[in-house]
Amino acid sequence: MTARRLPSPLAIVATLLLGVSTLTPAADAAEVSISIESREVYVGVPFRVTISVGTAGVFESPRWPPLDGLEVLGAPSTSRQMTSVNGRTTRQEVALGYAVVARRAGRLEIPPIPVEVGGATLRTDPLLLRAVEPDGGDDLIAEVEVTRESIYLGEPVAARLKLWIRPYTDRLTNGPLNSETMWSLLDLDRSALGPFAAPIQDLIGPRRSRAVRGRTVSRPEPSTGEETTYYEYEFGVTVWPDRAGPFELEPVTLIMRYPKRLKRSRSLLSRGDLQIADARMVVEPAATDPIVVRTPPVANRPSFWSGAVGRFSVTASAKPVQVAVGDPITLSLTIVDRSSVGSPLEVLAPPPLDAVESLTGDFRVSGDPPAGVVNGSTKTFTDTLRAKRADVAEIPPIPFAYFDPQRETYVVVETTPIPISVSSANVVAAEDLIGGEPPGDPARTELTLLSGGLLANEADAARVLAGGPLRLTPAIAVVAFGIPPLAFTAVAFAERRRRRLRDDTGFARSRNATRTARRRIADARRVADGEAAALAATAVSGYVGDRCNAPPGALTTADVVAHLERRGIEPDLVREVEACLVACERIRYAGDGPAAAASLVDRAAACVQRLEATRWR
Structure with a gap:
């Protein structure tokens, strides 16, 4: 009998790895x-x-x-x-x-x-x-109503979606199905809800756990005109057009599985509940007439109008009010929205302070656009002023212009003058810094040579060599024992941060996201329409990509929205960023003129500012 030699464990492992490698496709196969x-x-x-x-x-x-x-x-x-x-x-x-x-x-x-x-x-x-072809008929009716057919750019569109569903009655039921059941038969996943998607989602809840109840009304059937009982459901939404011209709401199409026959379940767990045995697909489009969006007139438009439409008031405050020439003064301008329907304060631009001659004559104004913070119905802008002369006695009234669509006229409101006290700046002469001497101490102009070396300073050697106790004062203790550890910690932290910025590209991109976006916004303000829109879109999408460490390359609008939603950004801000990117895309290829491009760049800057101020998950 011939003994067979068993393979070694190393040979078995090598054979298995070879087999797996031949069965596994290439990792980079596309x-x-x-x-x-x-x-x-x-x-x-x-x-x-x-x-x-x-x-x-x-x-x-x-x-x-x-x-x-x-x-x-x-x-x-x-x-x-x-x-x-x-x-x-x-x-x-x-x-x-x-x-x-x-x-x-x-x-x-x-x-x-x-x-x-x-x-x-x-x-x-x-x-x-x-x-x-889906079934039609009078079982489902949808209409979209708008309150006005013509508005000014900057005004909102108030729209309402109304649905009527005919109650279904079957021989197995004691009466018609209730309004909650009929609503549940709508296929919301496949329906196009347009601008009403958000209010409907808010009503039904994140998991559609809330029942939607309609009210019973009587209305005529569209085909016959006969009065018939329906369940009525109503939803409202406010939309802000971002361009002048004909404006149409996003199309709304409702899809429903309307029952044709019911049956009782035979499952032991369902206890004979009713189920749909047969249904037909009903599709109902809800059409609406286009709305005309007009641009505020050019006639009588103030040169310092920054695009505000509605009704507003403005107040100002400053601190400190006692300064020297050239000292910074923080000026805060608070604009309050007095409109009955509200205004989109996030995109409200500040008044151009550098265009106020009464202000620039006495003060130096920073060239950067003031930062704005929205709080409810107010938006506060802050800027820095510096008095040019010591005879300046007040900060003059700051004008703010807006277009009132109800009166169809421009209105200018002003802040109240702010008294200030400006003193002359302290001037330090060169002789006070170099070579100066205290008064009353005559300058010595001669040198005297003494023999004896150090002994000439003190003749008593015992006093020179005598030792005294070392007194450790609190100040010396802080310097000796506190500063070295703090300095070491600061150096270690700076070195750790430098290494992380060098090695961790995601951290470096996130830290530099705001600076990069602001540079792109600044570049967008210096170029023409289409290129400005492209740079504005790149500023917003690039900021999101840097914050999320997304793979390098241009992000689509859908990518940006997905990243923001995953990071827990509030839905209103996500929708504003999405609308801004869509507007950038439109102006980039269609073009709406320099004014639209400039307004869009401001809108992109506001989006980046709001994203920077928001806490990311």
């Missing part, structure tokens, strides 16, 4: 894929198409080819999943979610979509789907 919720879609009802990209490198956004009977709605949402080894990103999985809508019924195709990945062009597989 791939793209496409998926869809369902192969059957409804005409006019948005559905989601997801393009997934797996790569270790960079890739460009997919370039959709022309589509027949389909339309891609807006920018995609983005989600990422990173794979890191030893702190280095080796692969990323990126999912781009697109909202797509079918515009006609029949068989439709999404052709292969090219995606540039690491210099190579990859394509998704084609997708075939079937679009069918």
